[in-house]
Amino acid sequence: METVTISKMHPVWNDLHAIMQCRSKDSGRPNMQGILVEKAETGSRFVTTDGYTMGILETDQEFEPGYYDVIAETKTNFVLQRNTEFEFPDYKPVIPKGRDESAKKQFTCNKDNIDFSKFAATIIRMLPDTLGVNLDFLKKVYIPRETYKVSVDDGGPILFENCTKTFLVMPARL
Numbered sequence: 001m002e003t004v005t006i007s008k009m010h011p012v013w014n015d016l017h018a019i020m021q022c023r024s025k026d027s028g029r030p031n032m033q034g035i036l037v038e039k040a041e042t043g044s045r046f047v048t049t050d051g052y053t054m055g056i057l058e059t060d061q062e063f064e065p066g067y068y069d070v071i072a073e074t075k076t077n078f079v080l081q082r083n084t085e086f087e088f089p090d091y092k093p094v095i096p097k098g099r100d101e102s103a104k105k106q107f108t109c110n111k112d113n114i115d116f117s118k119f120a121a122t123i124i125r126m127l128p129d130t131l132g133v134n135l136d137f138l139k140k141v142y143i144p145r146e147t148y149k150v151s152v153d154d155g156g157p158i159l160f161e162n163c164t165k166t167f168l169v170m171p172a173r174l
Helices: 013-022 116-126 135-141
Strands: 003-007 035-040 043-049 053-059 066-073 077-082 105-109 148-152 158-161 165-169
Touching: 003 013, 013 043, 013 053, 013 077, 013 135, 013 165, 053 135, 105 116, 116 135, 116 148, 135 165
Parallel strands: none
Antiparallel strands: 003 077, 035 043, 035 066, 043 053, 053 165, 066 077, 105 148, 148 158, 158 165
16 A cells, blocks of 8 residues: 655645644544545645544645545654545535635634634634534644634534635534
8 A cells, every 4th residue: 555654844744733633533433534635726635524623734735636544643754554445524515615705703813812712712702602612623723823714604614714724613502
């Protein structure tokens, strides 16, 4: 089986490390424990999910499309192995379309002036009274020193976007 090693020196390392937080740790969900790599308009798209959070990375770097298991993860590299046994779930229907126009509430999370507690409190205040969010899910997408546009509507996923990464967090009904 084909393996790919991505070292800490690789240009996608930091962003890939960020979206890796969204992949499943549940051995009962092997098709969500790895990374989907797709061809994008100008490079590749990496997608990870655990069913509650999703991380999407767009990069101009070219990678071979397919589903990859993470067979080794250290502080200095990821070793990915192509896996043809599992099919990654269809993630595209979950991504909100036209969110700019439909979002009920939006804000920009500025990298310089917000810590996790302020970040979480702001997200919770944005949600309708009938929804809540698991703070562990928010911790997966909170990245200090990065700026995100955050948008919420009445029941869809909470969308976090910047120029290279998109994260989605599913809220819960209260």
